[in-house]
Amino acid sequence: MNYSKIAWGLVALLAGLGLGACGGGGAGDGGNTATVNNTTVGVITGFGSVYVNGCKYETTSASIFVNGQSGTEDDLSVGDVVEVTGPANCVNGNAISIKYTDELEGVVDSNSVTAGIGTMVVMGQKITVNDLTIFEDKTASLATVNDIASGYVVEISGFGMGTGDIVATRIEVKATNLASYANDIEVKGVVTGLNDVAHTFMIGGLTIDYSSAFLDGISVIKNDLYIEAKTRTYSAGSMTMVATKVELEDDGKIGHQGDTDEEYEIKGMLTVAYDAATKTFGINEQMVLISGNTEFEDITISDLNSGNLGTLYMEVEGSFNANKILVAKEVELEDDDVNDSSEAKGTVSNLNVTDTNNGTLTVSWTTPSAGSVDLTVSNMTMMIDSDGANPETKFNLTHLRDGDFVEVYYDATIGMVIKLEREHMPVS
Numbered sequence: 429m430n431y432s433k434i435a436w437g438l439v440a441l442l443a444g445l446g447l448g449a450c451g452g453g454g455a456g457d458g459g460n461t462a463t464v465n466n467t468t469v470g471v472i473t474g475f476g477s478v479y480v481n482g483c484k485y486e487t488t489s490a491s492i493f494v495n496g497q498s499g500t501e502d503d504l505s506v507g508d509v510v511e512v513t514g515p516a517n518c519v520n521g522n523a524i525s526i527k528y529t530d531e532l533e534g535v536v537d538s539n540s541v542t543a544g545i546g547t548m549v550v551m552g553q554k555i556t557v558n559d560l561t562i563f564e565d566k567t568a569s570l571a572t573v574n575d576i577a578s579g580y581v582v583e584i585s586g587f588g589m590g591t592g593d594i595v596a597t598r599i600e601v602k603a604t605n606l607a608s609y610a611n612d613i614e615v616k617g618v619v620t621g622l623n624d625v626a627h628t629f630m631i632g633g634l635t636i637d638y639s640s641a642f643l644d645g646i647s648v649i650k651n652d653l654y655i656e657a658k659t660r661t662y663s664a665g666s667m668t669m670v671a672t673k674v675e676l677e678d679d680g681k682i683g684h685q686g687d688t689d690e691e692y693e694i695k696g697m698l699t700v701a702y703d704a705a706t707k708t709f710g711i712n713e714q715m716v717l718i719s720g721n722t723e724f725e726d727i728t729i730s731d732l733n734s735g736n737l738g739t740l741y742m743e744v745e746g747s748f749n750a751n752k753i754l755v756a757k758e759v760e761l762e763d764d765d766v767n768d769s770s771e772a773k774g775t776v777s778n779l780n781v782t783d784t785n786n787g788t789l790t791v792s793w794t795t796p797s798a799g800s801v802d803l804t805v806s807n808m809t810m811m812i813d814s815d816g817a818n819p820e821t822k823f824n825l826t827h828l829r830d831g832d833f834v835e836v837y838y839d840a841t842i843g844m845v846i847k848l849e850r851e852h853m854p855v856s
Contacts, residue, residue, distance in 0.1 A: 466516045469712075470695060471597045472508045474811040475501070475822035476784035478526060481695055482808040484784075485514045485523035493527045502821070504528060506812055507562030507598025509585050531594055532584040534613040535606055537665045539576050548576065551615050552634025552667045554593050555584055556738055559769070559837055560847050562598040562812060573599055579664045581609045587712045589699045590617035590654055590682045592632020595738050606662060615669070616656035616677050619649060631657070637670045644675035654682040683714040686748030694754075695762060698740040702732035716744055717755045726761035770840040772801060773851070776832045785811060785825050791836055794854075803838055803845050810847040823850065 470481035478485045478501065487501045494503045504510065510528045515521035534551035541548055541557050548555045563573040570576060581603040588594035603609035617631035627639035629649060636657050638649065646655065657671040679685070686692055700710025707718045709732045718729065727742060746756040774793030781787040785807050792800040805811075805825050813823035820827050828834075833853040837846045 466693070467511060467513045468693070469509065469511045471810075472504060472506050472510055473808055474506060474785045474824050475504075476824040476826065478504065478510075478512070478523065479785060479807050480510060480512050482806070483512075483514075483518040484807060485512055485526070486521060487526065488522055490514075490523040491525045493525070495529055499528075501526075505562070505564065505598065505600075505821075506810055506823075507585060509587065509597055528585075530583050531586050531588060532615055533602070533611075534581065534615055535662045535664050536576055536578055536580045536582055537667065538578055539574070541574050541576070544573055549633070550582060550584060551613070551662060551669065552592065552630075553584075553588075553615065553617075553632045555586070555599070556593070556595045557599065559771070560810065561596045562810070563600075564598070565601040567601055567604055568817075569604065570601060576601060579605050581606055581613065587696055587699065588617075589710050589713055590631070591620075592617065592634075593699070593738065595697055606660075612658040612660055612672070613662060614656055614658045617654070618682060619651050619653045619655060622649060622651045631655075633667055635668045636674075637668065638674050641671040641674045644673060646674060646676050646680075649674065653680045654678055655680070684754070685752045686754065687752075688748060688750050690748045692746060692748065692754055694744045696741070697738055698732060698736050698742065699738070701734040701737060702729055711742065711744055714744075714754060716746065716759075717749075717753050718759075719755050722746075722756045723758045724760075725758065727759055731761075769837040769846050771835070771837050772796065773835045774800070774833070775853075776828060776834055777830050778802075779828060779830050781825050781828075783825075785809060787825050789828070791834060801838070801840075801843065803836065803843050805845045805848060809845045812847070812849040815850045815852050819850075 468481055468483065473479045478487055492499045492501060508528050510526050512523050513525045514523040532550055532553055537549040537551065539548040540546045545558050548557065557573055561573065576582065580601055583600045583602055584594060584596050585598040586594045586596040606613065615631050615634060619629045621630040628635055628637050630636065654677045656675050656677045657669065658673040659669050659671050662669055684692065694711050694714055696712035698709065699712060700715065702709040708715050731740060741762040743760045743762050744756050745758045746754050749755050772791055772793040773795040774791045776789050776791060778790040786805060788802065788804050790800055790802050811823050811825065813819035828850065833851050835849045835851055838844060839846060
C-alpha cells in the first residue's frame, strides 16, 4: 500500500470513500493567501484546526453547518464526511465554510460485524465496516462496534450512491432504542420500485410507504429521484417504513452538479463499476465520464470492475461539461487495499512532535507480539482518543505522551501511521 496516496481519507477503511473537489475561482477570505478557493469533500482525520484529505483548515471565521443547521467545530468529529470550502492547493488558512451531513440516521436491523470488520444492516441499508471506521457510543454502554444490537439507533457517516450500500467512515450510537430517541430517523437515497397505486417506493432494501407523508419540495415522486424520508416509528428487521415526511435532496440529483468547466477533485471509493457503453463509473456519490484524453496512473479501466466495489480507493481530477457531467482528466490509484495495513498495540516512546499532527514516535508493542516499530504521523493520520471516561474530543498529536498506550494501523513499508487510537492501558 502507498500511504502517501491514502488521502482519507482512508476510511476506506473502509473502504471508505473520501471526496474532494476543486472548484470555482474566487478571492480568498481574510486569512488566506491563495487567490482561488477549493471545495473539498472528505473525512475529518484530526483536529487542532480541522484536517481533511491531508489539508489543514483553520475554523476561526468559518461558517459551520451540521445537518443543515448552524453549528461549531465542537459539533464535528473524526470520521465525519464534510464539505470544506477554503484555500486552494492545500494552503493553510481559514476555511470559508464546513458542512457536515450524515448519510443515514436510523434503527439497526442486524449486525454481523466481528472484530471491527463486517457489515450491518440499518433500515434496509447495507453498511460496510472495517478497521478504519470510527466508532463512538453516546450511550456509554458498548465497548465496540461489534456490540451494537438490533433496535439501537445509530448515525452513519460515509459514502454511497444512494442505492443501499454505504461504506461507513463513522458510526455513532445515539440511543439503545427508538422510544428513547427524541429526533426523527431518516434515510436518503435514490427512489426505485415506485408503486403509484400502493404509494410505496424503495431505497436500497427498505420499502417506504409515503401515503400519509408530507412532500417537501416534491410535486410528484418518481424513480431515480434523490430524496430523504423521515419517520418516528420503525420496527427493527421489518424493512418497511411509514414516512411522515419526504423531501427533495440536492435538487433531486445525487452527486455534485457542476458548472461548465468547473474543476473538481474527488478522493474516494469505487461505488459504481465502469460501464463500457456509457463510459462512466461512480466514485462516492459522483458519476464520472472517461474520455479519450483521460490519463490513468497505477490503475486501468479494467480495475473499475464490480469485484472492486467499496474497496478500490482512488483520486479523480477533472471538470464538468455542458451537461453537468464530470469528465475525468486523470484517474489515480490511492490505495489498492486499505485493509492490508499492519496493526499493533503498545506503549509510546521517543515522541517527537513537529506540528499539531506531524511527528514521529516508537511503539513498543504487546500485540501481535513483543517488539517495536518507529512510525511517522502526518496530517492524513486519523487521530482518536478512547482513553478513560472523558477522552479528548479534539485529540491530536500534541495530546499524546510517552508511556501512553495506543493502537495503530500503519503502512509497514514506509512506517506511516494510517490510524492512531489512544486507549486505556490494559491491566496486566
